[in-house]
Amino acid sequence: xxxxxxxxxxxxxxxxxxxxxxxxxxxxxxxxxxxxxxxxxxxxxxxxxxxxxxxxxxxxxxxxxxxxxxxxxxxxxxxxxxxxxxxxxxxxxxxxxxxxxxxxxxxxxxxxxxxxxxxxxxxxxxxxxxxxxxxxxxxxxxxxxxxxxxxxxxxxxxxxxxxxxx
Numbered sequence: 001x002x003x004x005x006x007x008x009x010x011x012x013x014x015x016x017x018x019x020x021x022x023x024x025x026x027x028x029x030x031x032x033x034x035x036x037x038x039x040x041x042x043x044x045x046x047x048x049x050x051x052x053x054x055x056x057x058x059x060x061x062x063x064x065x066x067x068x069x070x071x072x073x074x075x076x077x078x079x080x081x082x083x084x085x086x087x088x089x090x091x092x093x094x095x096x097x098x099x100x101x102x103x104x105x106x107x108x109x110x111x112x113x114x115x116x117x118x119x120x121x122x123x124x125x126x127x128x129x130x131x132x133x134x135x136x137x138x139x140x141x142x143x144x145x146x147x148x149x150x151x152x153x154x155x156x157x158x159x160x161x162x163x164x165x166x
Contacts, residue, residue, distance in 0.1 A: 002097060002149040010159040012092060012152030020078045020094045020152060021047035025120075027076035029054065029145075031065040031100070039065050045074070046115045052096060052145040053103075053112040063102075066143060070099040074145060079154075090158050096150040103142045112142045 005011050012020075026042050033039025041062050043054045052074055056062055066072070078092040103109045110133060117129035154162070 005151055005153060007153070007156075010153050010156060012094070012154055016092075017094050017150060017152035018047075018049065020076055020092065021052070021096070024076045024078055027074050029062070030073045030075070031062065032069040032071070033061060033065045044116065044120060046112070046119045048115065051147060053116060054143045054145070055113060055116060056141050056143060058139065058141045063141060066100045066102070070101055071097075072100045072145060073097050079158075088155065088157060090155050092152065092154045092158065094150065094152045096145065096147045098145045098147045098149070100143050100145045103144050109142045112144070113140070
């Protein structure tokens with residue numbers, strides 16, 4: 001169902017894909033928006049090894065799009081170093097495909113919100129996270145992207161360097 005990577009020699013190992021999804025701060029969610037135009041939006045996220053979680057308001061373009069059509073993709077750029085002298089880029093990126101749906105179970109929502117809070121505010125305590133979540137809980141929606149397919153890719157120069165190091 002999903003295409004194979006055209007330049008499979010540049011594929012990142014799964015452990016690096018997982019590491020990028022666990023550590024990067026921002027990715028771009030792509031959904032089918034109004035009038036079937038693609039709609040992309042930068043998002044903070046967290047990853048549990050199987051799914052990607054986002055939080056959002058209970059209304060808006062992104063949520064309307066997700067409720068209309070659950071299929072989406074999510075792109076995270078890990079490395080992006082332009083080399084003007086060679087007209088190339090040293091990059092690493094991950095693209096995940098899956099279905100995005102709102103979480104309706106309160107306990108599941110809280111677990112996801114705690115995971116997001118721990119990722120983005122690691123200096124705060126669990127008690128502080130839970131207090132913040134409780135304060136804003138009625139105004140927030142949590143979206144879960146169940147990953148169906150994920151790939152990671154790096155630029156040709158990085159792939160060649162990796163092969164030399166093996």
